[in-house]
Amino acid sequence: MPHPQTGTGDVVDLVVIGAGINGLAIARDAAERGLSVVVVDRGDVGAGTTATSSRLIHGGLKYLERYDFTLVHESIRERHLLFRNAPHLVHDYPMLIPFYAGDSRPGPLIRLGLAAFDVLAAGRGRGRSRGMSTRAIGRRWPHLSQRGLRGGVLFNDAQVPWAERLCVELLIDAERLGATVLTYTTVTGLIVDDRRVLGVRTRDNDTGEAGEIRGRLTINSAGPWIDRILDGQVESRRLNGGTKGSHVIVDPFPGAPDTCIFFEAAADQRPIFVFPWEGRYVLGSTDLTYEDDLDEVVASDAEIDYLLTEANRLFPDANLTPDDVLYSVAGVRPLPYTAGVSDNAKISRGHTVLDHAPAYRGLLTIIGGKLTTHRALAEDAVDEALEVLGRPRRRCATRTRPLPGADAADWPAFRAGFLRAPAPFTPEQAARLVAVYGIRAARVRELVVADPALGEVVDSRTGAVAAEVVLAFREEGARTLADVLLRRTLVGLGPDMALSAAVTCADVAVRYLGWDAGRARSEVAAYRAELRRFRPRVLRLAEATPTSDRRAS
Template sequence: MSHQRPGRDGVDVVVIGAGINGLAVARDAASRGLRVVVVERADVGSGTSSTSSRLIHGGLKYLERYDFKLVHESIRERHILFRTAPHLVRDYPMLIPFYAGNSRPGPKIRLGLLAFDIMAGPWGRGLSRGVSPREIARRWPTLSRDGLRGGAIFHDAQVPWAERLCVELLLDSERLGARVLTHTTVTGLIVEGARVLGVRIRDNQTGEQGEIRAGVTVNAAGPWIDRVLDGQVASPRLNGGTKGSHVVVDPFPGAPDTCIFFEAAADQRPIFVFPWAGRYLLGSTDLTYDGDLDEVVASDAEIDYLLSETNRIFPSAGLTRDDVLYSVAGVRPLPYTEGVKDNAEISRGHSVHDHAPAYRGLLTVIGGKLTTHRALGEDVTDAVLRVLGRGRRRCVTRRRPLPGAEVADWKAFARDFVRWSPLTRAQSTRLLDIYGVRARRVLDLAASHPDLAEVVDEETGALAAEVVLAAREEKAVTLGDILLRRTLIGLGPDMGLSAARACAEVAVRHLGWDEERAQAEIAAYEAEVRRRYRPRVLAAQTGKRGEGRFS
């Protein structure tokens, strides 16, 4: 391809979107010496990346489609994450029960597990093994025995806080020299003739407008990629994402202490019951979705489906809609596949679409998922270098630890931190799980001012210092950024609504907010969680789900 020089702003690549994909591109490109700017209209990881099943999985499901390339890539990337982000990624064994009448008979699943273990080799997290109905009855006595034919234990991985994975990619990208502009909207592409030369932008808070010219523009907006192109660039439909919804419930009668991965009776879809953060995540659905991408919520039908399937597999559960603390829904950024009858057939891999020769300098990222985000970033950077006419540069992200893992021996650090921390064991463990070695920064801040050592959320034991850290060092702008994607207070049973006032008061005392802004932020946060999550705590105040007023 023809050589392109950086834009007038000295930028090699501008990335649209700061979800897991866009951040992975920024990190990899910056690590290879490219000058990078990322533009995100909301907050990092605030779209699809925060609505996943929170698994870092080796791709067992993809064996069914004979997608061996994706399975191998997933296994490799899972292994890399255990090495580069051990504070965020953990082993996650799961039981796969076999029932009479399942579309996938037990012998077929066992064969698939054997093939998976062979492919995983030294990167495996433990060999799969079969379990008898008797062992299941002893180990999981509340699991339905109706038609039970046995099962298998499979070893995979989980990232409980996918939001923090995005935050750490942000931190590392900026350490490497990238600039990440959040709460900044791309209002259009700069198109001159047969070239795309960057983007026009608007600051959401000040209204200030400008442009960023770059040698390459990467459209990494997830399910919104077609919207970025619409009216700007002639292109076939690229995104064919499906909707996935989850519900969050408290521990219920008969709840398992391990993940159960089973086949739904209603549609033969594999679904999960996940132990997660002291509660349970039930999911997910996989529905064709052509609605408003900014108004994606779990429907009553989806909630009923997940509750019904959980009640079937755990007869003592007795879950109803009143047990749902909140729901989470998002659209997977899958490639558009015309005429598909089963959404499971749509590829979960990623690709890079070069719009040249009609629009040189424009790349669109299609697909992508949490597990393989790093590989996607590497592939996109390779494509960027080709468009820029530059030679290959060695990728370093395969071995570069994320900021929370920058320590020679993570396990030793974690043991020592709990030992010398002035906090309770539960508080110290939580800080390690969220911040890794950067938990020391929270304690440093807490020691710097008496009121920063105060607890702002009784449910989690979170400290006021975390609010300050989120804004000063992690690019949080709004109260929602702080609660939902930095401190994670907002993912508790009442979605942090009871802690919102205390956190806003910390921002008034230490971050320069005035009382008017504090009130506006609390109202905006309540509106965000009501619109996206349908929290029970708000429904309970009015007797009607999805409505209510927090004060």
């Protein structure tokens, strides 16, 4: 997919700053409703906060604790729509909520809350919650700590194993509808004239070329970076008060559960998770006030120790240590700034579309938002945009519009057929392709059928093939090797973060995409550099090995 250059052409209806899940959802909705849209992001789609989420699609159970019934209702509805519009990416996900003596939330209170949740989810639920006795839990989860156990509840929610693919498919659909998405293009400033925002000034990260994108309305959807966009350009109170959330990823451990366990941490009473994810386990997450550099967010030793300690308390046989951590993931939630809050869990997880008029016309800022409700946020933002632009209100169609990977008359039939006749792939390869790409797995197959050499396996662990690298660049907006490994094929999220596959994938780009050897080397080096924010074990071990030993091996 060629990368369009910024320039000083026609004025578009919307300039959207930020290509995370919210900015892309806004672009998709706006384009579908007939607006001309340009999205600008200094990095890749979904490479910021979206890629650091817990990968869970919450029905909103935990928001009942704050009596935020509006957000609960919205979350239930949006979860239901994701099951329908992205069934290849969003799946049922049972969770056990165990009750322990000394928990700040008594078991009867949680049961009451779940009963209320089941009522609110009527017709859109995934099955009613079910109480579990201590004995039943001991039989089903024999390695879960029995010390102080007082029973529990089995609750049905949802998971999106590949949140990055949600962003990629929003990108594909937005561009199909006419939106333009400029990645690796930095917004260097807003164009402000007489307190009216007229668009943005930009710089192409590769060429250094400066440009302008003029728009009738600019939407600041930069997540935790919204204040940075406004700083020195628009007078405003502080808007973002995001908290830091960190996760650690480990291999299966002694006593590891086959379902998600949602429990209360002993250290601070925060609800946290231990859950299976693509053959590994995620422990998370923290919820810490964060005032440091938004571009240098990494999990701290203290956070890693906190998560391991709580997992070991819950599963006494686990004996997890920092050496067991494959890698960590950390990001900042785009929450509204809330002065004087004593408990970060009490900060609203809802969203607000802020119109800066009358102080500054032509500018909206998106405050808050979360993975589950990205579509609803976009609908609200585009409704507001149409009103500000003086355009007729047009019905939002994204409630019923499937994402590209599910755009089939009969998605289950497509999946069954693809798995039943996997050639030219192995059954395991076919299962992965349809799970990652949905019906777009057929495009991978078409590429391999047209050129069997593209069936070369580039990652032995997953069975990913060369055709996926080509598809990522030609049809899915990838610009770098990291884009391919971390946010298209997802092989970079495996135990060794695809260090062993990076050179092979770069070689595919040399053979099929016109890279020279120098670019291949620089892309591999840049990929290794990007991995440092994950603190991957594979890099720690490599750097701890003397150079002579590495050469000998």
